[in-house]
Amino acid sequence: MHAPHSYQPTDSAGKLAKGFLRNPLTPILGIFLLVIGYMALMLMPREENPQMVVSGSTVIIALPGATANEVENVIVKPLERKLKEVKGIEHIYGMAMDNVAVINAAFFIGEAKEDSNLKIYDKIMQNMSILPKGAMQPIIKPLDIDVDIPIVSVAFYSNNPKMDPTLLYDHVKEIQHHINGLPNVAITDIKGAKKHQYNVLVDMNRLAGYNLSLGQIVQATQSLAYNVPEIKGKTEKNEIVMIGVRNAIDSVEDVGNIIVAQYGGSAIYLRDVATITAGEDIQNFKSALVSVKGEEGKFSPLKDQVTLTVSKLQGTNAVIIAEAVKEELEKYKEQMKSEGISYVITRNDGERANEAVNELVFHLLLSIVIIAILLVFVLGWRESLIVTFTVPAILAITLFIAYLTGQTINRITLFAFLLSLGLLVDAAIIVIENIHRHFHAPGAADMDVDELMIEATDEIGAPTNIATLAIILTMVPMAFVGQMMGQFMKPIPANVPVALVASLFVAYIFTPYLAVRLLKKPEHHGDSH
8 A cells, every 4th residue: 555645746636635635624614614605695685686886967057037048058068068077977968948957967887976976066066167147056966876766665545535645644754754764774755645735726817806916926925935034132131032933824814814915005815816725735646546455355446645665775685674664664553553544565675685585595405406416326425415515615605705795695696606506516526526536446446545535636636727717717708798787797707706716625625525534445446336
């Protein structure tokens, strides 16, 4: 018999096999890899689709009294030229309307959002001098795809058709305030709501009778539509005098008592020319209806609904935020029920993301089992067991590195794992197959088992490394795909090469380690499984 370890490996594969073959830390490393992989799977934020970096800004500048043509010449065109100087802008769309200019600047997809918005703001502020006299302060609104798209939508509706719709809005607004305070919630919005409003229905005949114009009515009501501020002053004795003027309008009577003009020496009140009611915003013609499926499977009649939408911060876990929103809603369920208000969750990206992740993880496990069964027939159950262990270890390393690099688990990340699954077992199968061949080679019975393992692993090292590198290089071009598709498919070139490199290390370290303990040398060199 040869002296143990007399074979000197020349490739990294043999060196790794030699270093870990009898190392007591090898099983600890294996357990450690599986643990960090499981932790990464549990801790990584889950969402349905990958995060996109889409940036852009809208600049709104009002120029009261100007025509669309004037706005185009004095605001839109000069600012378009200036914004073209900003690096990273792909498109600029300018719109000129009477009294207002709107300029949209879209950056190349992938440009840093905060930097892009800052560049726009900076460029506008530097060029305030080119704006015409009378132009209002520019309003710069950044586009944020992360917070503009809701992950949860809740439809609130009243079971009492006679309920005042503004009452429903009040309840939803109260809930909105609490949900907005939840961790990692970015924006909450209410859609389809009927808000409180005093409605002034002007009688045009009476208006003509008093020789008044509608403009006068508008001016009179606008002048009292805001709170009157308090006035503070000090007396000689240094006492503070506070002259508190309460809100100008508290009731329908207050609105009716607004003086709109003088006619024949007497005041004309708003109540003389209009009918005033306290109600909802009747000029809001938008409405949304909801029909809810009952316990018997039948749908209820259509009812007016108010929708509360919730968006999350970038890179946060959609599943946890959606659950937190559901828990918060549960607190108000009984209170709302007593007031005849119900709700139904119409969109839950957290739930969908969780289902997608769990389903793909299940498919991943199913694929591992199928590979194991196939290998039982081809190599034998012991060899199959060794190769099957390597797959979770490789995926664990890949998941952990994805977690460290700030990725999220989504459909594309898991698709990258599924895609690479068939490639991951290649290295381990090549190693185990060569060990199997060496075990059954003539003269194997006289050789040291450890030496056999190292030689078999070392022998296939160079070709396996080159083959894996070739597969990695086929994935690299995908990293250079631009625009939306590049952003969407980014997890594939980010994760598949990592998984393939991990597969080499796992194959060279754990396959010989497990083989030396599980495989038995045949009694006669001609035997075969």
